[in-house]
Amino acid sequence: MNFTTLNIKGLIKSLLLRKFTTGLLILQLAITLGLLVNSAILAFDTREKMSQPTGLDDENILIVSTHPTSGSYRDLDYYRSIVNEDLAKLNQLPGVNSVSITNQLPIRGRGMLSNTHDIDNPEQEKTDKYLQDVKYTLADENLAEAMGFTIVEGRFLNESDELDFDSEAKNNIVITESLKKGLYGDESAVGRETNNGIIVGVIKDIMLDPTLPRDKQYGLFMNTMMKYIFIGRFYVLNVEPGQMANVRNQVTDTILAVQAERDIFDIFTMSEHLKSFYRDDQGLSDLFLLLCGLMLFVTAISSYAYSQFHISRQKKFIGIRRALGARKKDILLYVLTENWLVYSIGCLLGVFVAIGFNILLSQHISLSKPDMMLFVLATAVIFISGTVATWFPAYHTSNISPVIATRTV
Template structure:
């Protein structure tokens, strides 16, 4: 197999090959490393060209300030749109993805907050409605940890049902989106993490009502029976 340098193609003669160079970072697999640069593109007056300048550490701002004047001193008719560091370039390139990630992170936090508030309100309401029943159980010898386990078990059953519905909905949306756009399958760890967060948030919110339930006196609770 001989080198392609010097060979004639439909887009002109091959004058060089660059190796170990990422062309399209967002592409998958080998597609990110392959690209064709033809003379027909560079000959267009409105075609943008990008130059990469290697700078010693700590001298980025100093070089940026002088780079435009240096280029214009060689070719004054050039139009320099912008001079930016690679850090700024990457930040701008991934700005939309970062914004979406921040939005989804905020929505996730709001959903966790809703879970906490809902779990606390349900546990508090349930304890209030079951006050007499809990008093009877205390009078029959139920220990404080038994009462707390009773309150937590109902919360865990609700969380289990909600988790099953949520995971099923997530799988359904993923399948529906895969018919329209290319999307990766969520890993099992993501499902497990989501279920764990729901259980942890619900249990944390239920702890205070459950603890207050253990303070119910059997005598006070059974007076109205």
């Protein structure tokens, strides 16, 4: 393209003569850019959150959330016998590697928590407030295999860690690596005693509560699920890759065949669980994208109307330019450049709108700061949609006959 045929100074001057319409369009473009940038931030943030490693065998973990509906379960021995039968039957399903039961799942905000400190050092909780809310998970010995935990030190819970239900003895516990660091730094933790029991093992961190920092995923596990069976709400199944659909279809029937008076709330994989944790973030990000679409549409209408309106007033002058030797593409370029100039100013102003809007939004929701790439991206989107919108009037204009120049009316 040959831009020497354009008189940029003249273009700016002609824009200034239409201060009102140009100003309106520039404002619209700036707001649109501001929204585009922040919507993109939300979308990327959400995507990043959802793609964080959980430390778990996400795709191959199936979770069943269930609760008895019958009063018979108030007899805990009956309850336990049914659960044991459930676990055995689920384990027999082809494709199931292992089965466990727990009171709460990772990737959840709050839940059952307990303060935790070394038995001789209760002051720890005052210097590290995360120690006041350590995720307290009841488990059985199969949970490590079912969830795919990695042992860093010591061992996971075994059958001998399950005490008699009326025993007052101290429990053995397994803790996450970040909790170990929080309690003992780089020292070994196995054999140390906490207010919640004696540490027999440390597992690699998993994403317990995504709202907490990565290095504060404090959690502990103890083999007391059978003791407090009435809060054992989740069966955790580790499934052979490729067998998921198959197992999933059989779970309900298997459980209800053991005893029918149960409510099965939900059956989901760990990756679905992760997604549902961020469901609202995803929803908001989708809403923003929808709004972006609408806004681009409206702004495109404005760009169209802007050039259409301008051209209707400029017809005569376009004709003169044609008469004086402007080619069709010169006119096309002239009209488009005028719009591009407006978009450039709008996008430039949009940088401030985007930053302001970002600050405003961050008072309500958490979102990252805008970066250069996003501005470039959003500017490109605006230029493309604007050019598409003005293409028709611009093309139409380039077809204005030069004869118009000799008409005197």
